[in-house]
Amino acid sequence: MHGRWRRVLRTPxxxxxxxxxVAVLALAVLGPVLWGTGAEAVDTDDILAQPSAxxxxxxxxxxxxxxxxxxxxxRLSIMLALLAVVISMVVGLLLGSLPFLxxxxxxxxxxxxxxxxxxxxxxxxxxxxxxxxxxxATGAVLxxxxxGAPGFARLTQTLVAGVAARDFVAAARIAGVGRVRILFRHxxxxxxxxxxxxxxxxxxxALLSFSALSFLGLGVQPPSYDWGRLLYDGIGAxxxxxxxxxAPGLAVLLAGLAFNxxxxxxxxxxxxxxxxxxxxxxxxxxIRPVDRSDRETGGAELEAAPSDLVLDxxxxxxxxxxxxxxxRPVRGVTFSVRRGEAVGIVGESGSGKSxxxxxxxxxxxxxxxxxxxxxxxxxxxxxxPDTAVRRRMLGTSLAMVFQDPMTSFNPAHRIGGQLAEVAIxxxxxSRRAGLRRAVDRLSAVRIPDAPTRAxxxxxxxxxxxxxxxxxxxxxxxxxxxxxxxxxxxxxxVTVQQQVLDLLAAxxxxxxxxxxxxxxxxxxxxxxxxxxxxxxxxxxVEDLPATxxxxxxxxxxxxxxxxxxxxxxxxxxxPLATIPGRPVAPADxxxxxxxxxxCPLATARCRDEDPPLVADPRVRPDHRVACWHAGEPLPxxxxxxxxxxxxxxx
Amino acid sequence: MTVTVSPTAAPPPADQARVGLLARxxxxxxxxxxxxxxxSLWVLVTASFAMIHLIPGDPVRGALGPTAPAELVEARRQxxxxxxxxxxxxxxxxxxxxxxxxxxxxxxxxxxAEIVAQxxxxxxxxxxxxxxxxxxxxxxxxxxxxxxTRRGHGRxxxxxxxxxxxxxxxxxxxxxxxxxxxxFGVRLGWLPVAGNETAAAYLLPVVSLAxxxxxxxxxxxxxxxxxxxxxxxxxxxxAKRLPARTIYLRHALPNAVTAxxxxxxxxxxxxxxxxxxxENVFAWPGxxxxxxxxxxxxxxxxxxxxxxxxxxxxxxxxxxVDLALARLDPRSLIREG
Numbered sequence: 001m002h003g004r005w006r007r008v009l010r011t012p013x014x015x016x017x018x019x020x021x022v023a024v025l026a027l028a029v030l031g032p033v034l035w036g037t038g039a040e041a042v043d044t045d046d047i048l049a050q051p052s053a054x055x056x057x058x059x060x061x062x063x064x065x066x067x068x069x070x071x072x073x074x075r076l077s078i079m080l081a082l083l084a085v086v087i088s089m090v091v092g093l094l095l096g097s098l099p100f101l102x103x104x105x106x107x108x109x110x111x112x113x114x115x116x117x118x119x120x121x122x123x124x125x126x127x128x129x130x131x132x133x134x135x136x137a138t139g140a141v142l143x144x145x146x147x148g149a150p151g152f153a154r155l156t157q158t159l160v161a162g163v164a165a166r167d168f169v170a171a172a173r174i175a176g177v178g179r180v181r182i183l184f185r186h187x188x189x190x191x192x193x194x195x196x197x198x199x200x201x202x203x204x205x206a207l208l209s210f211s212a213l214s215f216l217g218l219g220v221q222p223p224s225y226d227w228g229r230l231l232y233d234g235i236g237a238x239x240x241x242x243x244x245x246x247a248p249g250l251a252v253l254l255a256g257l258a259f260n261x262x263x264x265x266x267x268x269x270x271x272x273x274x275x276x277x278x279x280x281x282x283x284x285x286x287i288r289p290v291d292r293s294d295r296e297t298g299g300a301e302l303e304a305a306p307s308d309l310v311l312d313x314x315x316x317x318x319x320x321x322x323x324x325x326x327x328r329p330v331r332g333v334t335f336s337v338r339r340g341e342a343v344g345i346v347g348e349s350g351s352g353k354s355x356x357x358x359x360x361x362x363x364x365x366x367x368x369x370x371x372x373x374x375x376x377x378x379x380x381x382x383x384x385p386d387t388a389v390r391r392r393m394l395g396t397s398l399a400m401v402f403q404d405p406m407t408s409f410n411p412a413h414r415i416g417g418q419l420a421e422v423a424i425x426x427x428x429x430s431r432r433a434g435l436r437r438a439v440d441r442l443s444a445v446r447i448p449d450a451p452t453r454a455x456x457x458x459x460x461x462x463x464x465x466x467x468x469x470x471x472x473x474x475x476x477x478x479x480x481x482x483x484x485x486x487x488x489x490x491x492x493v494t495v496q497q498q499v500l501d502l503l504a505a506x507x508x509x510x511x512x513x514x515x516x517x518x519x520x521x522x523x524x525x526x527x528x529x530x531x532x533x534x535x536x537x538x539x540v541e542d543l544p545a546t547x548x549x550x551x552x553x554x555x556x557x558x559x560x561x562x563x564x565x566x567x568x569x570x571x572x573x574p575l576a577t578i579p580g581r582p583v584a585p586a587d588x589x590x591x592x593x594x595x596x597x598c599p600l601a602t603a604r605c606r607d608e609d610p611p612l613v614a615d616p617r618v619r620p621d622h623r624v625a626c627w628h629a630g631e632p633l634p635x636x637x638x639x640x641x642x643x644x645x646x647x648x649x
Numbered sequence: 650m651t652v653t654v655s656p657t658a659a660p661p662p663a664d665q666a667r668v669g670l671l672a673r674x675x676x677x678x679x680x681x682x683x684x685x686x687x688x689s690l691w692v693l694v695t696a697s698f699a700m701i702h703l704i705p706g707d708p709v710r711g712a713l714g715p716t717a718p719a720e721l722v723e724a725r726r727q728x729x730x731x732x733x734x735x736x737x738x739x740x741x742x743x744x745x746x747x748x749x750x751x752x753x754x755x756x757x758x759x760x761x762a763e764i765v766a767q768x769x770x771x772x773x774x775x776x777x778x779x780x781x782x783x784x785x786x787x788x789x790x791x792x793x794x795x796x797x798t799r800r801g802h803g804r805x806x807x808x809x810x811x812x813x814x815x816x817x818x819x820x821x822x823x824x825x826x827x828x829x830x831x832x833f834g835v836r837l838g839w840l841p842v843a844g845n846e847t848a849a850a851y852l853l854p855v856v857s858l859a860x861x862x863x864x865x866x867x868x869x870x871x872x873x874x875x876x877x878x879x880x881x882x883x884x885x886x887x888a889k890r891l892p893a894r895t896i897y898l899r900h901a902l903p904n905a906v907t908a909x910x911x912x913x914x915x916x917x918x919x920x921x922x923x924x925x926x927x928e929n930v931f932a933w934p935g936x937x938x939x940x941x942x943x944x945x946x947x948x949x950x951x952x953x954x955x956x957x958x959x960x961x962x963x964x965x966x967x968x969x970v971d972l973a974l975a976r977l978d979p980r981s982l983i984r985e986g
Contacts, residue, residue, distance in 0.1 A: 013812055116689050119967055121922035124959050128696070131944055131952050132703045208821045212926055215823060216941045235827060235930070242835050249827050253820060260819045363887055367800055388892075395890035402888075407881035412903040421899075422889050473889070 007269045014265035020258030028078040031071045039068040048240050057243040060233060069230060070247045077226040078255065080141055080219075081207035087145025088206070089199055092152020100160045100187070101179050111157055117150035125150075126209060130218050137226075140219040144209050148202060155198055159191035197267045204259030211252045227252045310481050310513040311337040311360060314374035318352070318359050321367055322586055329585040330355050331537040334612065337481065340511035344524030344545065346560065347534035348582050353517045354403075356534070357485045360515070361400055362386075378480055395426040399474025401484040401503075405466035405491075409458035415442070415469055416454030422476035437476060445472040445502060464495030471502060481513045482506070488523060500527055521564050525549070530621075533557045536583040536593035539612055542623040553615060553622070553629040556594050592627070600628040678975050686968045693964065697957040698742045701949050702735070712755045712947040725755065729950070751957075752950035754943075761954045764939065769958065771845055772924050772935035778851065779858035780917050787863040788906065791870025795905070796897060798871065799878045810871070817864040822923045826857035826930035843932040854931045858923050862916040869912050873905035880904070907974060914970030918963040925959075 009015050043063035051058045057067040095114055099107030117125070122144075129143035163169060164187065172182050213219035214228025215235075222229070227248040234245030318330035330352040337343050345353045359370045362382055375382045380393060402408040410418060419441060420434030429437065435454065442450035445468040458466060467487060474482055484503060488496035504527055507514050518524050524531055525545050533541040533556065541554040552558050559578045580597035583589070591608055595601040604627055612625040701708055709725045710717070729752070730738055745751065751761035798807040833853060834842035841850040877883060878901055886900040928937030936955050943951040 113692075116692055119689065119918070120960060120963055121919045123919075123922040123925055124956070124963065127925065127940065127944070128700060128956055131700055131949070131956075134705070135945065204819070208819075212821060212823055216926065216929055217945060218941065231827065235830075238827075238830060238835055242831050245827055246831060249824050253824055256821070257816065257819050261815065264815060361888065363884060365800060366802065391890040391892070400885075400888040402881060402885065404881060408885045410882040410886070410900050410904070412907070413899075421891060421895070425889075425891055425895065470885075473885075 011265060011269075013261060014269060017258055017261035017265050020254060021262045024074065024078065024255045024258050027071060027074040029075070031074045035068045035072050038065060039072040040064065048237060048244075050241055051243045057247040058241040060244060061237070066230070066234070066241075066244050066247055069225060070227065070251050073226050073230055073248070074251070074255070076220065076224065077207060077211065077228070077252070080137060080226060081144075081203055081210050084141050084144040084148065084206040084210060085199055085203045087142065088148030088152050088202060089195070091146060091149035093156050093195075095149065095153035096156025097160055097183055097187075099157060100164055100183060114150050114153045114157065118154050120150075122147045122151075122205075122209060123212070126213060127218075130213060135218050135221070137220045137224065140210060140213045144206055144213065147209070148206060152195075152198070152202070156191070156195065159194060160187055163187045163190045193270060194267075197263055197270065199263075200266065201260055201263030204256045204261075204263065207259060208252065208256040211248075211256075227255075308338050309336055309376075310339055310341075310378060311335075311515070312374055312376045313360055313372060315372055316356065316359055316375065317371040318355050318364060319369045319371070320585075324586065327585040328588075329537050330359060331588070333534070333537075333539055335532060335539065335542065337513045337515060339480070340507065340513055341530065342507060342514040342516060342528040344528035344531045345515065345517045345534055346519065346521055346524050346531060348519060350536075350582050350585070351534040352537040352585070353519075353534045354485050357483050357515065357517050361398060361483050362394070363400070392426045395422060396477030397480045399471075399477070399479040399482045401467070401470050401474060401482060401487045403486040403489050405463060405470050406458070408470060409466060411458055414455055414457055415461065419454070419469070419473045419476055422473065426477060438472075441472040441475050442469060444475060445469065446498075447472070462495075463491050464498055467491060467495075467499050468502060471499070471506070475506065478510075479512055481515065483515045483517075485517045486519070487516070489518070489520075496523075503527060521548070521560055533560065536588055537585060538593065538609075538625065539623075540594065540625045542612070542621075544619070544621060547619075547622065551622075553624045554626045555598050555600050555628070555633060558633065592625075599634050600626075600631055602627070675975065679972060682968055682971050686964060689964050690961065693957065693960040694743070694746065695739075697953050697960070698739055700953055700956070704949070708947070708949050709755070712949065728753070729755075746957075751954040754948055754951050756943075756946050756948045761950050764951060765936070765954055765958055768934065768936045768939050768955075771933060772928065772937060775845075775851075775854055775858065775928070775933060775935060776917075776921050776924050778855045779920055779923075780862075782855055782859040783863040783866055783916070783920075784913070786859070787866035788870055788909075790863075791867040791909070792874055792897065792902060792905075794867065794871040795874025795878070795901075799875055811868065814864040814868040818861050818868070820861065821926070822857050822861055823926040823930050825860055826853070826927050829853045829857055830930065845933055850931075854927050854933055857930070858920060858927050862920060866909060866913055866916060870905055870909045873908045874901055877901045877905045910970060910974055914967055914974075917970070918966050921959060921962045921966065 007014075009018060041064060043059065045063065046055075046059055047061050047063040049055060049059040049063070055065045055067065057065075057070065060066055060069070095110060098110045101107075102110075125147035126140075126143045129146050130139055133139035133142045160183075169182060169186050172186055177185075210219060211226065211228030211231065214226050215231045217232055220226045220229045225233075230248035231245060231252070234241075234243075234248060238245045313336065314334050316330060316333040317328060319326050319328045321327075329350070333352075333356055335343070345356065347353045355364070355368075358364045359372075360375065360377075360382075362370075364370050370383075372383060377394070378397060380390065382394075384390070409415065416435050416438045419438035420429075420431065423429040423434040423437045424431060427434075439450045439454045442454055447453050447465055447468055453461070453465075453469075461469060471482075471487075482503070487503070488499050491499060500523065503514060503516070506512055514527070516524060516527055525548055528545045531543060531545050531548050532539050533554065535556050541552065541557045543552060543557075548557070549561055552561055556578075563577055578597060583593045583596070589595065589606065591604075591606040592598070592601070592610055595605040598605065608627070610625045610627045612623050614620050614623050615629055704711070707722070707726075709722050709729065709731065713722055713725065726732055730741055733741070749762055751765065753759070754761055754764060757764075794806070794810050797803045798810070830842045830853065833840045840853055841847060842853060844850055845854075874897075882904075883896060883900055886896045891900075924933075924935060925937035925940065927933065928935045929941055932938065936958060940952055940955040940959075943949075943955070
């Protein structure tokens with residue numbers, strides 16, 4: 001609590017606001033004591049005078065010093081504002097907690113009334129009440145107090161509803177504690193903080209509203225005076241003595257700002273939401289380019305004829321800003337994809353597989369940094385900065401399918417229009433031709449009644465259909481490579497197969513290469529020719545899909561395969577899992593990242609990271625990064641006792 | 650693996666048309682929203698009727714002053730129908746509203762409807778111009794700030810912009826008005842500071858009314874845009890390799906503006922009310938200056954009618970904003986239930 005308050009004072013805005021609030025309050029206390037008589041001194045020889053050494057802000061129509069009057073008026077202005085806020089809070093608290101106290105039927109009526117009242121601006125409510133209560137200070141206090149009440153009532157209602165849903169309130173209720181008691185003992189203490197913060201902001205608003213009413217002549221009446229009344233008198237004489245209007249205006253402004261800003265900074269410091277929206281702050285980390293000379297580059301011997309290569313990646317690294325310094329979730333990934341080839345990337349969450357997909361498609365956000373010794377698509381260097389020509393090339397020959405088709409389409413545009421954009425921007429088609437092409441592509445991905453569907457919005461599509469439309473969007477151009485990041489994870493099991501079949505069909509028909517990212521070993525084996533297994537940002541094994549179940553060499557791959565149940569799995573036994581949890585990108589060990597979970601790990605594994613190399617004992621297109629590749633595992637390793645297992649996040 | 654599913658697993662929306670007009674989400678939403686408008690209007694009308702009865706003492710005696718002869722007060726009470734049973738008065742009031750009869754001014758004896766008709770246009774023009782000015786300034790400003798301060802960019806710019814906009818938004822419109830009067834009227838003498846006779850006279854009132862809302866709106870647009878730029882569908886747009894301009898304006902902006910519009914609606918209704926103060930600063934011959942004069946002279950029928958007009962304006966604006974929102978963002982139909 002203490003530290004949080006100190007944090008308020010540490011920001012320049014918070015400090016300024018605090019100093020101003022203290023100063024304003026001090027003025028309210030001391031002003032009338034110090035200058036009370038001076039402010040009343042009438043000098044008929046010196047009326048409506050301009051500012052001078054004697055009267056810094058000039059004099060009014062009775063020759064009274066305006067500056068002194070402004071200083072003295074602080075007490076009345078602030079007292080009336082605080083009084084009004086107290087009324088707002090009391091009435092608001094009462095109305096806001098009524099629904100909780102009296103139960104659903106009457107409570108709903110109260111909250112409906114509050115909702116209607118909130119829709120009206122405060123000034124209007126204040127005018128209404130000012131008429132009812134009559135012109136004058138008392139009327140204005142009641143008017144502003146009541147006008148502010150609906151806002152507080154709504155806030156209280158929301159806060160109370162939030163706390164009421166929590167377990168300890170339910171427990172108290174079950175224990176037979178009365179509602180009033182629950183409200184005072186359990187609910188109100190939990191919502192006091194945001195209420196007080198909002199009351200502070202409310203004090204600023206009340207001060208401004210009050211001076212507004214007085215300025216209209218509806219508030220404080222002579223011979224009393226507050227800042228608003230002084231402003232009312234001053235504005236009439238603005239051409240004679242501008243200071244008469246400016247001085248009280250400035251005072252209102254400073255005091256109002258002080259309360260408002262103080263409330264806002266306290267809210268920010270305490271993490272209280274005052275409904276101004278999220279203000280997340282992200283910081284870009286600046287990272288030195290890494291020295292790659294010491295990094296192993298396996299698989300050089302696999303290089304195919306350049307014309308056959310669709311994607312060529314060497315030593316890919318992705319660095320992101322982390323809580324305590326930059327982290328590197330992708331650490332030297334090397335692979336290539338040939339025309340028509342399907343490569344699967346599997347791994348647990350956090351293994352860097354999705355980030356790899358984003359990096360090879362150049363979609364890592366500005367906060368991240370991508371380094372690579374080579375990153376080429378169809379012979380174009382993707383590390384070079386974007387040009388219009390390159391964008392066109394990427395837009396037409398690289399397609400991307402994302403995990404969640406619900407959020408990946410723009411909710412504000414029709415499906416057809418979103419597909420057509422690709423053709424309009426990259427293939428120079430007219431809008432109409434683009435839409436025709438979109439309908440054609442939607443039929444191509446087996447969406448029934450494509451012309452109607454193209455005119456619909458994403459939320460009118462089912463999940464599976466959205467994902468097919470997303471694939472159809474990739475087919476607007478003539479893609480050479482489709483990168484699909486968990487394309488079936490967010491879908492119902494029943495429609496997953498359709499999407500996989502569709503991807504397979506497209507690949508077969510047009511020799512499109514496919515990079516399929518998944519945590520599901522079964523899916524990858526079904527669709528892909530080759531499988532790359534990633535662990536802690538590195539590829540640990542790269543092997544033909546047909547070999548995955550039988551000839552995997554890396555202990556991690558073997559554990560992954562063993563964790564997939566099949567027809568012969570004995571369901572009476574607990575399902576196999578991998579013990580331990582994946583390494584966090586922030587603390588990758590110097591040696592093999594899997595060593596801590598590996599039954600074969602030795603001292604060497606913990607010191608030296610094994611390079612990804614083709615194992616001479618097996619086929620040349622099988623690469624593995626392990627000092628103990630293929631060594632027999634201790635019996636029952638993969639299915640160790642479940643109670644020592646830790647779920648990976 | 651043996652499960653096969655027909656491609657039309659989801660219920661085709663063609664079914665909805667067959668069920669009837671009310672099954673359409675948009676129609677249903679509109680009907681519900683209009684229902685809420687009617688209830689709110691009823692509450693408003695009843696409140697404005699009740700206003701005159703909530704005033705302590707005799708409103709006619711209050712209006713005519715303590716020296717007015719008792720016969721005159723009684724005659725005026727009779728004319729206003731204040732001696733009838735309350736339920737008759739209420740029904741008469743409702744009947745009057747429907748036929749456009751808003752009563753008679755106590756002080757000027759003119760029909761209130763005439764006074765309102767004469768004053769309303771000036772207020773309406775002021776509010777609409779100020780709203781347009783705020784939107785025209787705030788949206789480009791908010792978008793530009795959003796792009797400059799998107800994730801991983803412009804930390805200092807963000808701080809400077811946020812602080813400035815909070816401070817500017819806190820200054821009430823009538824104080825901005827006073828400052829503008831001082832600078833452009835008194836010191837520089839460039840612009841007229843009262844009335845609405847010339848085009849130049851519109852400038853200061855419109856600006857004082859628009860500045861605060863513009864600051865708030867720009868701030869909301871920025872926050873929303875920064876959030877939207879992180880959305881999956883913006884990544885999709887980037888994956889389509891669309892030019893940055895298209896991504897910001899076509900994909901991010903509509904989604905950012907929907908949220909901004911919700912608050913923009915509140916700003917518009919606050920602006921309708923803000924005219925009351927700004928009109929009094931600039932002696933603008935609209936409803937705002939009239940209502941304050943009428944409150945001071947205790948001309949209650951006029952006050953009653955003008956408060957009613959302002960209230961109706963606010964309610965209509967809020968309803969229109971909700972409907973516009975539903976058009977812009979089809980999802981809000983679902984969200985509302």
